[in-house]
């Protein structure tokens with residue numbers, strides 16, 4: 001399937017839930033079994049992060065449709081962290097998961113093209129074009145304008161990839177700029193939504209009718225989510241803010257359409273970095289992570305069922 005939106009929604013259908021597990025490495029929060037010491041620091045970082053993230057992927061790959069890797073959490077550990085990011089992307093794909101990279105990129109068009117090459121397309125490396133990180137989808141920031149998004153759109157069309165554009169983020173300060181009123185009285189996030197809508201038609205999948213040009217909408221702002229949902233009927237929403245940031249499953253449900261589709265809900269810390277003890281053995285860590293993912297799935301799916309019941313009344 002060469003359309004990202006179709007691939008993502010096919011995975012959601014197959015797994016029977018729209019939950020995404022976030023892989024945001026924190027060396028200080030990993031169980032001891034994963035930590036490798038003794039080699040060069042960058043090799044220890046690489047193998048420790050990869051060891052723990054393999055454990056997470058082994059625990060959830062048959063439960064959820066995809067994973068979201070937050071780039072900064074890998075970058076903070078330098079070259080070893082970035083190598084671990086590449087290892088984790090590869091392992092997630094080998095395990096049949098849709099891979100979203102959360103890098104929130106945004107820059108002038110020529111630089112945006114380099115970002116698009118790195119994550120979605122191909123780069124010329126020593127005279128040969130080859131994929132580098134090769135994920136399914138990347139988060140992008142819209143605040144440099146349409147020309148900063150276009151290189152990503154072109155890569156999506158050429159390589160069957162997707163983007164999630166920041167529309168209404170989950171953090172408390174998101175209203176400072178995103179809710180600022182424009183001259184016509186609308187909020188700035190509405191302008192961003194309009195911009196996404198103008199692109200979304202180009203990348204609509206034949207199977208599910210959704211576009212590979214998606215939007216990030218935080219579960220922490222359900223009222224805005226309801227409004228944005230109406231503005232962007234064909235876009236898939238990436239919904240962070242569930243769990244650790246206080247967003248509930250009912251809040252996240254506001255991001256879905258009446259067909260029960262149209263969004264994926266992410267949880268990072270609350271599923272992958274909240275083990276009961278750093279002393280857990282691998283199999284026990286796997287069991288805890290799996291149980292947390294199951295609880296999230298049950299919570300989100302039952303909120304969606306309640307919403308569907310309410311919508312029908």
Ligand SMILES: O=C(O)c1cc(=O)[nH]c(=O)n1[C@@H]1O[C@H](COP(=O)(O)O)[C@@H](O)[C@H]1O
Pocket residue numbers: 022024070102139168169170171216217218240241242243244245266267268269270
């Ligand atoms: O684009 C994102 O994924 C994102 C957007 C947003 O508005 N809020 C937000 O929390 N995120 C990311 O989603 C993840 C949330 O992590 P937890 O709060 O631990 O579930 C982090 O990787 C954030 O960087």
